[in-house]
Amino acid sequence: MTPNQPSLDELTQRLLEFRDARDWRQFHSLKDLILSLSLEASELLELTQWTPADDFEKNAHDERMQQRLKEECADVLLYLLLITERAGIDLQQAAAEKITANERKYPVEKSRGTSAKYTEL
Ligand SMILES: [Mg+2]
CATH class of the missing domain: 1.10.287.1080 (MazG-like)
Structure with a gap:
């Protein structure tokens, strides 16, 4: 910023x-x-x-x-x-929580280079 x-x-x-x-x-x-x-x-x-x-x-x-x-x-x-x-x-907290949730849903080792939804990983 x-x-x-x-x-x-x-x-x-x-x-x-x-x-x-x-x-x-x-x-x-x-x-x-x-x-x-x-x-x-x-x-x-x-x-x-x-x-x-x-x-x-x-x-x-x-x-x-x-x-x-x-x-x-x-x-x-x-x-x-x-x-x-x-x-x-609290938008900033909600956004931070969502990124954390997405990090769990899309672990790098499973999601890198694929556009598959987390349910398909
Ligand atoms: Mg406008």
């Missing part, structure tokens, strides 16, 4: 201030936040539509595509922060 970048907690606080200054909490049910996350993830997916995987990979570093990717990734993160705040989830 680059020094002086906001932590997830700081981003969440700023986001809540943004929301509350506009009196938008009333619209942010947990259900609608999850729905919004999915819509933003779809906007991210839309950037790839009709583009072969190799071309998209190359274009991802173009200035225009980089900006669009940046914006959609940020939208996804911001909704995720709102969801986890509302649900009382």
